[in-house]
Amino acid sequence: MAVKKNIGSNSISKIQSQRKRQPSVDELVTGIHKGDQSLLARAITLVESTQEAHQQKAYEIVEKCLSNAHDTLRIGITGVPGVGKSTFIESFGKMLTRLGKKVAVLAVDPSSTISKGSILGDKTRMQELVKDPKAFIRPSPSGDSLGGVARKTRESIILCEAAGYDIILVETVGVGQSETAVHSMVDFFLLLKLTGAGDELQGIKRGIVEMADAIVINKAEGNNIKRAQRAKSDFERALHLYPPKENNWTPKVLTCSSIERTGIAEIWEMIGEYHILNKKNGFFIRHRKDQNKFWFYQTVESLLKQQFYQDATIKEAITPLVQSVEKNTISPFRAAEKLLQVYRKRS
Amino acid sequence: MAVKKNIGSNSISKIQSQRKRQPSVDELVTGIHKGDQSLLARAITLVESTQEAHQQKAYEIVEKCLSNAHDTLRIGITGVPGVGKSTFIESFGKMLTRLGKKVAVLAVDPSSTISKGSILGDKTRMQELVKDPKAFIRPSPSGDSLGGVARKTRESIILCEAAGYDIILVETVGVGQSETAVHSMVDFFLLLKLTGAGDELQGIKRGIVEMADAIVINKAEGNNIKRAQRAKSDFERALHLYPPKENNWTPKVLTCSSIERTGIAEIWEMIGEYHILNKKNGFFIRHRKDQNKFWFYQTVESLLKQQFYQDATIKEAITPLVQSVEKNTISPFRAAEKLLQVYRKRS
Numbered sequence: 001m002a003v004k005k006n007i008g009s010n011s012i013s014k015i016q017s018q019r020k021r022q023p024s025v026d027e028l029v030t031g032i033h034k035g036d037q038s039l040l041a042r043a044i045t046l047v048e049s050t051q052e053a054h055q056q057k058a059y060e061i062v063e064k065c066l067s068n069a070h071d072t073l074r075i076g077i078t079g080v081p082g083v084g085k086s087t088f089i090e091s092f093g094k095m096l097t098r099l100g101k102k103v104a105v106l107a108v109d110p111s112s113t114i115s116k117g118s119i120l121g122d123k124t125r126m127q128e129l130v131k132d133p134k135a136f137i138r139p140s141p142s143g144d145s146l147g148g149v150a151r152k153t154r155e156s157i158i159l160c161e162a163a164g165y166d167i168i169l170v171e172t173v174g175v176g177q178s179e180t181a182v183h184s185m186v187d188f189f190l191l192l193k194l195t196g197a198g199d200e201l202q203g204i205k206r207g208i209v210e211m212a213d214a215i216v217i218n219k220a221e222g223n224n225i226k227r228a229q230r231a232k233s234d235f236e237r238a239l240h241l242y243p244p245k246e247n248n249w250t251p252k253v254l255t256c257s258s259i260e261r262t263g264i265a266e267i268w269e270m271i272g273e274y275h276i277l278n279k280k281n282g283f284f285i286r287h288r289k290d291q292n293k294f295w296f297y298q299t300v301e302s303l304l305k306q307q308f309y310q311d312a313t314i315k316e317a318i319t320p321l322v323q324s325v326e327k328n329t330i331s332p333f334r335a336a337e338k339l340l341q342v343y344r345k346r347s
Numbered sequence: 348m349a350v351k352k353n354i355g356s357n358s359i360s361k362i363q364s365q366r367k368r369q370p371s372v373d374e375l376v377t378g379i380h381k382g383d384q385s386l387l388a389r390a391i392t393l394v395e396s397t398q399e400a401h402q403q404k405a406y407e408i409v410e411k412c413l414s415n416a417h418d419t420l421r422i423g424i425t426g427v428p429g430v431g432k433s434t435f436i437e438s439f440g441k442m443l444t445r446l447g448k449k450v451a452v453l454a455v456d457p458s459s460t461i462s463k464g465s466i467l468g469d470k471t472r473m474q475e476l477v478k479d480p481k482a483f484i485r486p487s488p489s490g491d492s493l494g495g496v497a498r499k500t501r502e503s504i505i506l507c508e509a510a511g512y513d514i515i516l517v518e519t520v521g522v523g524q525s526e527t528a529v530h531s532m533v534d535f536f537l538l539l540k541l542t543g544a545g546d547e548l549q550g551i552k553r554g555i556v557e558m559a560d561a562i563v564i565n566k567a568e569g570n571n572i573k574r575a576q577r578a579k580s581d582f583e584r585a586l587h588l589y590p591p592k593e594n595n596w597t598p599k600v601l602t603c604s605s606i607e608r609t610g611i612a613e614i615w616e617m618i619g620e621y622h623i624l625n626k627k628n629g630f631f632i633r634h635r636k637d638q639n640k641f642w643f644y645q646t647v648e649s650l651l652k653q654q655f656y657q658d659a660t661i662k663e664a665i666t667p668l669v670q671s672v673e674k675n676t677i678s679p680f681r682a683a684e685k686l687l688q689v690y691r692k693r694s
Contacts, residue, residue, distance in 0.1 A: 059678065062678045063677065063678060066676060067675070068674075068675050151680050154679075154680075155680065289675075292679050293672055293679070295680065295683075296668070296672045299679060300655075300683040300686055300687065301652060303683060303684065303687045304655055304687065304690075308647075325639045325643045326636045326639060326640060327415075328413050328635075328636075330410065330413070331413065331502065331505070332639050332640070332641075332643035332646060333406075333498050333501075333502065333643075334409070336642075336643055336644075336650060339647055340647065340650045340651065343651075
């Protein structure tokens, strides 16, 4: 408790001594609630750690940071590589901090490792935001599985919100199922697009357009403005064919130039409109509750499977069954039932 | 064994006496291998039954009907209601029986019940095929879940093949995940489309186009021929944007009129081309093996979840945890771990 009292005074020697030893859960929680970026970063490191002891500590911290003050906004941003996500986040984030908002930028990129450098690792594209005291930028956690990365990012969102960040931007590349994961942890999902090069259809194909609350056509500058306008009309027409969203929101299509910083304020205005609508009709809170439940069941089932396939009895029994299934000497359904019988009967 | 010897002679009195009592597994299997439609139908009824005793009998029958003679072809046919699936199957099926093929028509429609009438229940659209001795038509089994219906249909495919049917047509409506299920049980997946009315995009949206080995634009007749040709070009262009399929097959786009029976032979020719390619490059057998494994793991995991959620200890422990998750007083991930701990520790 003595340490806890001292944490307010930020003398260098104290910070150094804290860095040498692991700060306690209480120290970290207090630091986070005070908006201390370095303690927030250390807490996120615990969340990202695969060590059991760190995990337990991380859970305690997250638990103490959970809050029902729904005054934050989580925005997912996706788009294929090259669409200009980092530059967009730089422009958009700077505009938000200028409005007095505190902005945290996180990323979900299951393919990244710390050494290889994740999508946000290249901070040169966010030079201004990196230096902004109102912004907190954290690259994607490395992780073997999307599930792991998603969990870590979701817990990090909680910590950033506890540290006073109003707007959480979660960036993701269009790889595999990562958009779906990000879509399930944000309040608003924004799809960045370019004009031309078959990019329109490639997006539609993956079902991302269906998830998007807005499509923003980036790089609407110079010679590209006309094409961007045409792409806007195309998307607007295409979106009309989709069934209306549960919250009565009609997804919007906008254009912007991240480099010339045009159209950025309009995007924020549109998100504000969405936010007001959802607060009014109760969708905002219901949606967050549903997301909590989604991640609960998702995790339950992934842990359940993990436990099952790692069971020694199952490991032994599964190989001959899979072989028989492949050789077509047993029906897959019967083989599955047999395996479950083994599981039920194991001591 | 005495009964088994007698089964060849088809006197009406014997069939009637068999109908009174349940035929044995051996009788059914022998009957199926002889191509007896009525015994095939009774075996499928056992497959579709939810009674435990019937289930066990069904498994034995299926096991005895499994075969590695890969000389059958399973074709999935999907399309939105109104696209003319039944009429197409009537034309396509008749052409096949005229070529000397034996054709079985099954359906996957999780929403159907026997009383409400399933998609194939309306046999009036297949008047000729229904009367054709070379054809066997079976409506979708009723079932509470897609998984259940899918399993029943897959087992029925095995039985039909054992009964000598060369071509198995599996019809499905574009509802929820039923296309994905059918796609996972056929060798060739055919998407029926109409021109106009926004139908093109609606198909793309659901990701069905990606699964299709061919798109057939139906009702290419009269005034519609020109529009069908235009739709064909549009789809061909769109398909070019998709990555090539694993088996090097480029999905084809064709037009046909089920009513005027034009373009039907070309579809069969195209499927034949696909079949030859896949037999040559080994994809056909590998694909069937992969499908067997897919259904094995699919069933294992669905049974595992079922067993978990029906466990008395879990039922008791899950309610307060879900409430805490909803109230945001516990992280969904930690709540999930707690539930799994309960499961591990139960006696």
